[in-house]
Amino acid sequence: MRVNAARISRFVFFGLLGVIAIVVGFVAYSYVKYSDLADAKLEKGPFPNSSVLFAAPRTIGVGDPATKAEIANKLNESGYEEDAKTNVYGWYHLRPDGIEVFPGKQSETNSEPAVLRIQDGKLLSIIALSDNSSRPEYSLEPAVLSTMFDANRAKRRLVKFDDIPPVLVNAVVSVEDKRFFQHSGFDPLRITKAIFVDITHGHYVYGASTLTQQLSKMVWLDARKTWGRKFEELLITVHLERKLTKQKIFEYYANQVPLGRRGSFGISGFGEAAQAFFGKDMKQLTLPEAATLAGLIQQPSARNPFRWPDRAKARRNTVLKLMLDNGYISQSDYTQACESPMNVTKQGIESTDAPYFVDHVNEQLADQFGERDFQESGSRIYTTLDLDLQRDAAIAVADGTKEIDDILTKRNKNGEPIDAPQVALICLDPHTGEVKALIGGRNYGMSQLDHTNAKRPSGSIFKPFVYAAALNGGLWNSPNMMTASSIVDDDPKTFMWDGEEYNPNDYHKKWEGPVTLRTAFARSLNVPAIEVAEQAGYRNVADLAHKAGLENVRATPSMALGTYNVTPMDMAGAYTVFANGGVMVAPRLISHIVDKSGKDIWSSEAESKRVLDPRVNFLVVSLMQDVLRWGTGAGAYRKGFTLPGAAKTGTSHDAWFAGFTSNLLCIVWVGLDDYKDVKMEGAQAAMPIWAEFMKRAHQHRAYRNVTQFAIPDGIVSAQIDNATGQLATGSCPPASVRTEYYLAGTAPTQFCPLHQGGTQVTDWQAPLPNVPATGLPPTAQVMQPSAGVESPEMQQPDAASSQKDKQPQPKKGLFDKLKTIFH
Numbered sequence: 001m002r003v004n005a006a007r008i009s010r011f012v013f014f015g016l017l018g019v020i021a022i023v024v025g026f027v028a029y030s031y032v033k034y035s036d037l038a039d040a041k042l043e044k045g046p047f048p049n050s051s052v053l054f055a056a057p058r059t060i061g062v063g064d065p066a067t068k069a070e071i072a073n074k075l076n077e078s079g080y081e082e083d084a085k086t087n088v089y090g091w092y093h094l095r096p097d098g099i100e101v102f103p104g105k106q107s108e109t110n111s112e113p114a115v116l117r118i119q120d121g122k123l124l125s126i127i128a129l130s131d132n133s134s135r136p137e138y139s140l141e142p143a144v145l146s147t148m149f150d151a152n153r154a155k156r157r158l159v160k161f162d163d164i165p166p167v168l169v170n171a172v173v174s175v176e177d178k179r180f181f182q183h184s185g186f187d188p189l190r191i192t193k194a195i196f197v198d199i200t201h202g203h204y205v206y207g208a209s210t211l212t213q214q215l216s217k218m219v220w221l222d223a224r225k226t227w228g229r230k231f232e233e234l235l236i237t238v239h240l241e242r243k244l245t246k247q248k249i250f251e252y253y254a255n256q257v258p259l260g261r262r263g264s265f266g267i268s269g270f271g272e273a274a275q276a277f278f279g280k281d282m283k284q285l286t287l288p289e290a291a292t293l294a295g296l297i298q299q300p301s302a303r304n305p306f307r308w309p310d311r312a313k314a315r316r317n318t319v320l321k322l323m324l325d326n327g328y329i330s331q332s333d334y335t336q337a338c339e340s341p342m343n344v345t346k347q348g349i350e351s352t353d354a355p356y357f358v359d360h361v362n363e364q365l366a367d368q369f370g371e372r373d374f375q376e377s378g379s380r381i382y383t384t385l386d387l388d389l390q391r392d393a394a395i396a397v398a399d400g401t402k403e404i405d406d407i408l409t410k411r412n413k414n415g416e417p418i419d420a421p422q423v424a425l426i427c428l429d430p431h432t433g434e435v436k437a438l439i440g441g442r443n444y445g446m447s448q449l450d451h452t453n454a455k456r457p458s459g460s461i462f463k464p465f466v467y468a469a470a471l472n473g474g475l476w477n478s479p480n481m482m483t484a485s486s487i488v489d490d491d492p493k494t495f496m497w498d499g500e501e502y503n504p505n506d507y508h509k510k511w512e513g514p515v516t517l518r519t520a521f522a523r524s525l526n527v528p529a530i531e532v533a534e535q536a537g538y539r540n541v542a543d544l545a546h547k548a549g550l551e552n553v554r555a556t557p558s559m560a561l562g563t564y565n566v567t568p569m570d571m572a573g574a575y576t577v578f579a580n581g582g583v584m585v586a587p588r589l590i591s592h593i594v595d596k597s598g599k600d601i602w603s604s605e606a607e608s609k610r611v612l613d614p615r616v617n618f619l620v621v622s623l624m625q626d627v628l629r630w631g632t633g634a635g636a637y638r639k640g641f642t643l644p645g646a647a648k649t650g651t652s653h654d655a656w657f658a659g660f661t662s663n664l665l666c667i668v669w670v671g672l673d674d675y676k677d678v679k680m681e682g683a684q685a686a687m688p689i690w691a692e693f694m695k696r697a698h699q700h701r702a703y704r705n706v707t708q709f710a711i712p713d714g715i716v717s718a719q720i721d722n723a724t725g726q727l728a729t730g731s732c733p734p735a736s737v738r739t740e741y742y743l744a745g746t747a748p749t750q751f752c753p754l755h756q757g758g759t760q761v762t763d764w765q766a767p768l769p770n771v772p773a774t775g776l777p778p779t780a781q782v783m784q785p786s787a788g789v790e791s792p793e794m795q796q797p798d799a800a801s802s803q804k805d806k807q808p809q810p811k812k813g814l815f816d817k818l819k820t821i822f823h
Contacts, residue, residue, distance in 0.1 A: 051374040053361060054078075054142035055354075055385040056434075056591065057109050060116075061137040061701050066123040068099050071116060073279060075101065077143035077387070082281050084163060090141060100129070101138075106598065108382060109139040137701075143387050146358050147268075159271040159282060161251040167287055168270060169250065170328040171294035175319045177211045178326055180250070185212045185241035212237045215253045259293065260300030267300075277305055279345030287329065288337040291319040309342040316342070354390050356440030356450045357383070360589050369602075378596030384434035384589055389664075392696035393425050393437040400689030401442050404670065404680065411679075421670050421678050424451035424568045425689065426587075427697065430579035430665040432606050433588045435572075437693075449673070455552070455565035456671055459650030459682065460524045461658040462545070462553075462562035464578060467521055467529075468612055468620045469544045470536035474743040475613055480535045484518045484619060485725035485740045485748060488528040495530055495557045502557045504530055516725050518740070521623045522631030524649055526561055533560035547611045548574040548584055562650060571658055572667045578621055578646065579660040581712070582612035614712040615743055621646045621709050622741050624659070632683050633657065639691035643698055643706045647690070653677035655685035659694070663703045666690055717741050721752035731755035 058074065060066065072082070072092060079089035080101075090104040098117040103109065113129040116138065126135040173180045209217070216236040240249060255269040262276040273293050274282040285293070295315035296303055305312035317338045324334040361383055365374055374381070401423055408418045420442070427437040440450035473481040490512040495502040506526045512519075520528035533541050538555035545553040550571075553564045566574075569587060576585045585608045592603040612620070624646035627633040632649040636659075647659025654671030655678055668686040671678050678685065697703055720740045721732040726748050728737045732755040740747075 050147050051379040051381060052147050053145040053358060054108065054380060054382045055145055055387045055390075056383065056436075057142050058140045058386075058388065059137050059701060060123060060140060062123055062126060064123045064701060065121055066116075066118055067121060068094055068118055071099050071118075071140075072281070074140055074143070075099075076275055076281050078141035079144050080104075080141065081159075081163065082283055084160075086160075098124075101140075103141065106380070108142055108380075108594075111139045111141075114138055142382060145354060145383065145385065158255055159251070159269065161247040161254070163283060164250070164254055164270065165283055165285055165290065167328075168282070168285055168290040168293065170323055170326075171290045171319055172250075172254075172297070173211070174322040174326050174328060175294050176214070176297055178322075180211050181246050183210065185210060185237045210237070211253050212240050212249055215249060215256065216240065257297060258300060259296045260304045262306070277344050287333060288316060288320070288340045291323065291337065292316045292342070295319045305342055305344050309344075313342045354385055354387075354438065355444040355448075356452065357385055357390070357435070357438040357589065359440075359448070359450060360435075360438065360452075364590060379601070380594040380596075382591045382594070384436065384591055385438070386436040386700075386702075388700050389427055389437040389697050390439075393427065393439050393693055396689050396693035396696065397423055397425055397439050397442065399692055400668075400670075400685075403688060404685050407680070407684070419672050419674070419676065421672055421680075421685070422447070422449075422451050423689065424454070424669040425666065425693065426452050426568050426572045427664055427666040427693065428572055428576070428587055429663070430576040430585065430660055433573075433576065433585035433608075434591070435587050435589045436664070437697075438589075447673075451669060451671075452568045455567050456654050456669065457564065457652040458550075458562035458566045458571060459652035459654065459656050460526075460529075460562055461571060461648045461650035461656045461667075461682070462550075462564075462566075463521065463524065463529050463560065464620050464624060464648055465545050465548065465550075465574075466533045466536065466541050466560045467517065467623060468616060469541040470517070470532045471619050471743075472540075472544075472613070472616050473536065474746040475616065480537070481746065482517060482532065482535055483725075483740075483742055483746050483748070484623060485516050485720050485722075485742075487514050487516060487725045488520055488531050489513065490515055490520060490525045490528050493527050493531070495534065497557050502530075504557075504561065516722060518623055518626060519722065522626040522629075524627075524632045529560045530557050533557065544611070545574075547609075548577050549586075550574055562652060568667045568669045571656075572665065575658055575660065575665055575667065577611045578617060578624065579662075579665045580608075581614045581710075582610055582617035583608050584611045615714045618709065618712055618715060619741055619743070624648055625709070628659070632681075633659070633687055635683055635687055636691040636694075639688055639695070641691040641695045643694070644708050645694070645706075646709065649682035649687065651681045651683075655680050655682040657682050657686035657690040659690060661694070661698065662707045662709065663705070664694065664697055666694055666697075668693075711741075714744050715741055716744050716747055718747050720748065721755065724752045724754055726750045726752045728752055729755050 060071070072094065075090070075092050079087070081087050081091055083093055084091045085102070088104045088106040090107055091102050093100040093102075095115075097119070098115055100113070100115050101111070102113045103111050114135065115125075115127045115129060117124045117127065126138045127133070128135055244252075255271070257269060259267045259270070259273040261267060267273050267276050270293055271282050273296070274280055274285055274289070277292070278285070278289050292305060292312055292315075295312065295318065302308065303311045303315050320329070320334050320337050323329045324331065329337070361381065365372075365381070372379075401421070404421055405418070408421075412418050423439070423442050425437065425439045426435065428435045438452060440452045441447050470480075470482040471484070474483065490506075492503070492511065495504070504526045512523070512525065515523075515525065515528065517528070517532065519525075520532070534557070538557065538559065542553050542555035542559060545559075550564075550566055552566065553559055556563075573584065573587050576587075577583065585606050588604050588606070590604055593601050595601050625644075627647050627649065628636055628641075628645055633647045636645075636647065643661055645659055645661045647657065650656030650658065653676065654669060656670075657668045659666060668690045670680070670685040670689070698706060717739050719728045719737055720726060721728045722736045722738050727750065729751050732752050
């Protein structure tokens with residue numbers, strides 16, 4: 001028995017040694033494994049190769065409205081920090097009379113260090129620090145739109161431990177790990193409690209992780225709540241505590257901790273959270289603000305101060321009590337901070353995040369650079385977005401949708417819930433195609449469907465292409481040539497197409513009888529539009545639309561009323577034709593891409609093609625100007641938009657408004673996702689949003705200088721009677737007389753037959769230089785197609801025959817001198 005007992009003892013002893021050896025070996029192996037994993041990521045930093053999306057640079061100039069806080073906020077959006085001289089993007093220093101700006105080594109604008117002096121709410125002067133000389137303008141760095149450091153869209157700004165204010169450090173350790181700076185990575189008391197709770201409940205329930213353990217989980221491990229993951233966390237925690245100082249661990253934690261979402265973006269780290277929630281640099285956080293951020297760590301979504309201010313305030317006050325208990329603040333500090341309101345930044349979500357725009361950019365990056373991993377490339381992607389215009393768009397959409405909701409609510413007599421219409425707005429520079437602002441819906445958090453890419457019937461904003469096709473016939477001897485003073489009938493009419501009858505109606509179901517093309521266009525009359533399309537040739541209209549990128553349009557009578565599906569983005573591109581002298585420019589969202597070494601690896605270029613002769617284009621723009629002056633879009637002037645502009649309303653079962661100035665083009669769409677009739681006209685639903693946006697947009701320095709639309713060579717003008725479309729006489733009522741524009745050789749040759757009491761031509765303006773006069777009164781001059789035109793069937797003259805140069809207004813010539821003959 002003794003022998004057997006001894007054998008059993010030795011067997012147990014060596015068995016235990018073996019188990020211990022295996023366990024030690026496994027632990028050692030695991031430690032080496034996870035140590036290497038930790039070291040690999042530590043070497044790369046918290047966001048090793050994340051690509052960053054930037055907006056376009058911003059320019060400020062002497063005399064612009066400005067405050068130190070506003071400029072500091074713009075610099076913060078660009079990744080600058082106050083007095084952080086090592087920041088790669090740049091830093092700034094506040095002084096009593098202004099702000100000093102120092103671009104970093106990764107500056108995009110290559111601006112020189114400068115002092116921006118501010119007085120009485122205006123930028124008083126810009127002084128270059130290199131030579132103390134004055135500058136009229138200064139380029140600020142592009143703002144950060146998004147960081148692509150994982151599969152989710154997020155924003156972040158890296159901070160150093162020395163940049164973190166003590167009040168924030170004290171708030172975090174008070175609520176998350178009060179012995180952080182004393183323990184070696186683990187808090188035995190909290191761990192013991194956690195084990196007891198887990199055992200009694202039979203599964204993982206209670207969390208007692210220190211900051212180091214939380215960092216291990218955030219950076220290196222998944223979110224599984226199992227004992228196996230806890231073991232891995234332990235190993236990494238031990239390694240981090242051995243390898244890093246407490247300050248460095250806290251720095252990593254401060255950059256990594258997820259703090260919820262703002263709009264469509266995740267917020268990572270305290271640096272970004274300070275900007276997102278309070279609109280300020282982290283160094284400027286107050287005690288209640290620091291406590292608020294610390295209180296978000298455990299449940300950031302449930303305590304988001306934007307959505308749940310009461311919850312956020314209650315948690316903030318809990319943090320403040322812990323800070324008081326730990327001796328970090330006094331009783332008076334605690335009382336005052338608890339009584340302070342939950343103040344968060346008022347800046348609109350869409351204005352800073354531009355989520356639909358970012359989605360567009362991500363899709364383009366995936367389509368064009370599918371082989372490149374932008375989450376790991378460390379690239380800097382510079383876009384065309386103008387943040388000032390994006391803010392204006394967000395305000396205009398918010399105001400406009402509220403007005404729409406109020407109208408629909410007043411109409412709702414039965415008390416049933418109303419369907420809230422969606423909205424899309426896109427603004428671009430019509431000369432470069434650069435998209436400056438984009439909103440794809442009224443709330444990205446509720447719907448990520450980008451309505452700038454949603455296909456809907458265009459309604460009457462398609463009509464400019466119909467009238468352009470008709471006016472284009474004046475370039476050659478077209479038997480169906482029409483001018484802006486041609487007479488068409490606004491009466492009930494049946495059109496035949498493919499053996500079927502088509503009986504259009506007007507929105508207001510009123511008939512105006514004979515009207516000029518200009519009147520029919522300005523009042524958006526439907527029957528005349530189809531009649532014009534019929535005269536021009538349905539195929540010619542469809543071909544012109546196809547050249548402008550509207551591929552879905554088919555050559556049918558209903559085409560003239562915009563029955564075919566387009567997207568707001570399609571229409572924005574197509575309308576560049578009219579805003580750019582007949583040349584279409586494709587919309588683009590990315591300016592250029594720079595790799596992590598600072599080398600340009602891709603740049604976009606404007607893609608353009610001529611679609612309309614500049615003379616015909618001017619005639620169409622002239623018609624569109626009257627939409628704003630006295631037509632269906634005249635309400636824009638009443639809304640405060642008084643600049644020279646051209647536009648068109650559109651109403652299908654959706655509402656549209658499309659228009660432009662010499663600087664900016666904007667398309668607005670309003671409609672319902674379920675394709676129901678929104679039961680509002682374009683002038684009622686979309687126009688107010690357009691007018692508010694364009695009014696605000698043109699107050700910025702880059703877009704203030706709006707000019708009249710230039711009259712190209714080859715255009716003449718004459719005074720006509722609007723009732724007949726013929727040359728006005730001295731007996732025509734002044735209210736009926738207007739100036740009309742024509743292609744040289746296409747002006748009317750007969751006098752108004754209704755007012756023959758006098759034969760005076762009230763004002764005939766001669767053609768521009770290099771356009772031959774045709775006698776008095778003018779006779780129709782046949783303009784043969786220019787060289788390069790393939791056929792007389794709506795083919796456009798080539799670029800060589802279509803001069804783009806801007807010309808002065810037509811000057812009075814020989815005919816004015818001969819007016820007295822008719823007295």
